[in-house]
Amino acid sequence: MSNLPLVSIVIPTYNRPDIFRETVASADAQSYSNIEIICIDDSDSEYGASVDVDNFVHITDHPHQNYGDALNTGLDYATGEYVMILDDDDTVSEDHVQTMMDGLSNGDYEGAFANLNLVDSSGDVIGVQDIAEEIELQPPLKELLRGRQVYRTLSGFVVNRNVVESMGGFMTEIPYWIDLEFYIRFLSRHSIYVSDTRSINYRIHEKQISGTLSLEEKLEGYQTIVDRNRDTFDSFGKDYYRYCRARHYLLVALDASEKSRMAALPYLIKMLRVYPEQLINPDNWKMNAYHIYAYILSVENDNEFELRPIP
Structure with a gap:
């Protein structure tokens, strides 16, 4: 039995069978040895059933949830002390979990993240986002409140599971900007370690939810975030x-x-x-x-x- 804390990698998926297999492969290839992979499969064909990797949990009894619901379902099934979220169109380098856990053990942090490679639909790198450098220049919580996606995604984020559960999990009122709202609540109470490595490959493509929002949905979503976090806004x-x-x-x-x-x-x-x-x-x-x-x-x-x- 490993002495390392167990990390539950939660992968919500919906109708992306080809990219999903790349995502699972990158999770399974982690150099950190004590992981479990939990797939919340809301797809029409339940393609996650064909995955053949160790410590893989395939959940299909919560169909067609929104993203926040799927993440909360993943928390319910997770048994690890830590949870890593991994979206079904992204991948991480093989040393990502190890780097995150090293960062968490070397400071007063409850969450860990890394810089991003921005990749296209074919997986080719088309840009980078150096989050570690950005948060040195601007206070991340204040920027998040302004609606700026400082961390861009929850994909690749490693966090203490008890902390997330004590926060009430993830927002479910609207199906988008769950990441922005979560980071606001998290940073109002806790700190995030950000590695200067680029170990998260964040895929940019036309089917992303953020790219299909109407103007009114953007206003509604931001107002929901404001309503949930008014005390944090007022603290500034x-x-x-x-x-x-x-x-x-x-x-x-x-x-x-x-x-x-x-x-x-x-x-x-x-x-x-x-x-x-x-x-x-x-x-x-x-x-x-x-x-x-x-x-x-x-x-x-x-x-x-x-x-x-x-x-």
Whole structure:
């Protein structure tokens, strides 16, 4: 019997049989010897049943859940002291779990993560995200509250299972941004070790949920996160909540402006109503107040004017 803490690798999957097999193979190839792999299979064909690796648990009796529900089901079946989440379209290097566990044992941390390789649908690296460097420059919790995906994904994240359970698990009210909301709650209480290795391969493709959200879904999702974490917003000052909401309206307006100039207008007006005083300081918005007003006037007068952030 191993003296190493058991790590339960939880893989939720839904209708991605080919990529899923790569994901499972990368989990099974870990140099860290004490793991179990738990597959929450919501697929139509239950292709996880064909997987032939050691310590593999195949769960099929919770069909077509959202992502948060699937992760909570994985927690229910996990027996490890630690849990690693691994999305069914991502992979990790063979030393990833070992590196995460080393980091957790060398400091006052309850979670561990690493830098990302950004890969395309074929698995080719098309970019990187050096999270360890980014969080040195900006406080990660404050950036998360602003809606910025500092950690981008839960895939590859290793965490003490008891800590997650004490937090009430993962959000289930909406099927997206579960990662953003979880990291906000986690960092309001605990610390994350981030390795400077790039041991997580995060796949970017057109079927990602985040790329299919409507503007209203983005607003609804962010408001849900705000409602669940209002005390954390208020811990940064009485106006930070309004600032973050207004900033989110601006981001949605930018998205809307790519499709229709008129479509951006309602979100800009909502932004101005939520936090008009912030517009005197363009450094905080990367958007100049005069630029916004000029855009609004251009829409009303049917003139060409592009809404864009200031470099």
